[in-house]
Amino acid sequence: MTLNAYVSALRRDLLEDLHAGREPRVGSFDAALLKEGRAKGPAQIGDCRFEPDAILLEFVFPEAGGRSTVLTVRVPSPERIVYLPVPEWVVEDIWHGEVHGSYEFESDARRMVSRLHDQLAPEANRALFGRKPCRHREASW
DSSP: OOHHHHHHHHHHHHHHHTTOOOOOEEBOOHHHHHHHHHTTOOOEEEEEEEETTTEEEEEEOOTTTSEEEEEEEEESSOOOOOOOOOTTTTTEEEETTTOOOOOHHHHHHHHHHHHHHEEEEEEEETTOOOOOOOOOOOOOO
């Protein structure tokens, strides 16, 4: 099962638990936030974030005219999650929204692939988690 399929099933199961008045069947969460949220009404699906060893699922309890309560459920991952950065050889055509590869000398291509491989190591990859700034690369004509 892919990470996306796993998260989708997990989200569905946890939302089902919340709608049925149960605590989330897996993971850790703030019980006081759950109690506060339940007083506001049914949960809605919120954001999903990742850590190398966990999936963080947010459930939003909206309040009309007030502030919503956001419950985060931290679920340990069944295996290490890695962030795959966009390789430096990928070129984005901002005019058409297309993404495609590029032509490189073999020596440069091997260096780029090696660098991407090195970024999968646990500590190097951990540094890639979190919010990402927008990045644009000039197209090489």
